Amino acid sequence: MKMTRGSAALTALTALTLAAAACGGDSFDSGTTDGDASGSAAGDTTGVALTVLIASSGDAETAAVTEAATAWAEETGNTVDVQPAQDIQQQLAQGFAGGNAPDLFYVEAGRFADYAQAGNLYPYAEQLTDNDDFYESLRTTFTYDGEQYCAPKDFSTLALQINNTAWEAAGLTDDDVPTTWDELATVAEALTTGEQVGLAVAPTRDRLGAFLVQAGGYWVNEDATEATADSAENVEALTYVQSLLAAGSAAYPADLDAGWGGEAFGTGRAAMAMEGNWIRGAMTNDYPDVDYQVVEFPEGPGGPGTLLFTQCWGISADSENQAAAVSLVDYLTTPEQQLANAEAFGVMPSRESVEADYIEAFPDDAPFIAGGEYGRGPVTAPGIEAVMVDLDAQLEQLGSGDPAQILQSFDSNASGIVGQ
């Protein structure tokens, strides 16, 4: 008697579960079947309501994007709702699973390939006005399976920051600004005193990768079809960094009581740092008294090299308003709008044609934007994040590690992922 009652309850539970799951399934499906990711954009270009999700760096960015989007909406007779995200990855994941992702959203370069492979992104790059004007390296970053999916929103690069006070105290002049690796090692040594090291460098792929590019190598080949970390160039680059660390003229920010290179630079524990243009805001807000200059990285054996960081404007494959969304992206990436954004929240325009105007407006940032020509973007491939995190964990041990072994392990981890 008891058994049957128990099993009846179990059956009821199972039935309920299935019913609930089935309901869920139906409502999910209805969202995902339409909006196929090919051909011309679906939906009207006027009279639609767009939702935009941005991973905003602060109020200035939210206000600037909202203002621009509102201007577009008034011009075209649409409405637009710009939402700053709390945690854009999680919010997008929920949206994709539920078939109700926002129409337009920021896509981090590192996550791009995952989204593209899963079919979450609508490839619209060909419909953009003057798509070829975007820096080639940025377009490559947002290319998956031979197709560029989205428009690079803006970008940042790394360059070398020099503390002028420390520079003069070490008896260095403008002529000593390093242009080669040897010169960098020399000035870093000259700048190293008891309380201060020459160069703060974080042991991550997002900094050390620049040395790889300067040496003429990188984690992957030009087309990002193959992991090519284990090369003589890359070993040379990591060995060079090792020698700086061993000489004591370079140090990790963590060992300088800093969370990142900019902090070590601001507190004066490091006389040089290799950070991106985001360091400007930090210096203005937190260390306004530090007198510093920004120069391009010295060239390595393989020429100039730096790293690019970027995001793109992703349009949801499930969106019913793709045509309107493309029109908004076009509006948001016009040269004028990109200059306005640079003014408002300190990002660099992703269009080459704006470069001259940008340098004119922000002459101090010329070393940063120069990197757009020769920098390499992040490695993008579906499921690459775990490999990159593992690489970072190994680079942390670079001080005592074997560069060749680190590079080989990256290749073997990435072999099943890159170019698949």
Place this chain on the structure above:
Amino acid sequence: MTIAATPNPGAPTAPPARPTRRPRSGGVTAGQGRAGWLFVSPGVILLVLFLVAPILLALWVSVTDWSGRGSPLSGDVGFVGADNYAQILTEDGLVKRDFFTSLRNTGYYVLLVVPAQTILALFLATVLNQRLLRARGFFRTAFYFPSVTSSVAISLVFLFMFSGSGAINDLLGYVGVQGPTWFGDSRGLLHLLGSAVNLWSISDPPQALTGTTVLGLTGWEWLSGPSVAMSAIIMLVVWTTTGTFMLMFLAALQDVPVEVEEAALVDGANRWQRFTNVTVPHIRPTLLLVVTLGLIGTWQVFDQIFITTQGGPAKTTLSPAFLSYFYALENGQWGVGTAMAFILFAIIILFTLLQRLVFRDRDAARQRRRERQRRQGVAS
């Protein structure tokens, strides 16, 4: 001994005679079953909707290649069988190495946290249970306070305290010790200990250990012990959870009859004997509860790691729960992520069963067995 004379409250008493069940049909009880279901239905529906259904759905995702797009139940999602599990457990590669690294880290973590928090909680509860203690209410609140504070807030405070130039290192500086950069230090405690007693050298680990690879990690890596960063998290967790368990022990201790203790006192038992022979057997069920909850909670450690280290430095604070989150949400491999969660579930069940076996009341079990034998003897 007087102790033996008093009935042991921990021992099972004879089960109450089962009331003879009435026939279900007819009479006044006819609608009772249905009414019963009606009354529990709000709870059941909520449980199914928010507990059973998500768990079953996750179980399904763990055997598919779902990419996070659309419903996992739609036709586009491919069934891959045990592939995700195989990737974690058997196929040599990054996923397997990551997972066993996280098991190693959490293994050391559990090994240190569970005994530490249990003993400390029992100690604090015993202190608070003394009738002569003044300001008991104050101490009770003070000890319990960390447990009611948000783990996020506490983790952030620890992050500052344990930074390279933080309060902890300042304190260590007073006694002439130069503290490490706690959350940035990936050196293993066993490695450090071994090199301190000249068992091995960290810069040149013994070939016998680095040469052998077991489950994706070398013997040297398995024997690292918790890293310095992990030990900071261990201190954090012990400090926050002890209060809750102390409260449980305190409740149990207050149930220990005074007469029993007095009887032991009369028999000449000293303080330690009274504690081990009278108090601890009395609170054995609570001890079991505390260790069980401790085991389950520690294997699932997530938020402290998410806030402080995100698995670093050098992956020495990765935990299976954090890794599962990482693979699903940040690496886009939802199947692998959920499979990790279910393997963790199996591990927790296994350890809980093992722990019940160790903690079972041997006297009671023996008594039950004897009774059963006697009954069989009578029957035959």
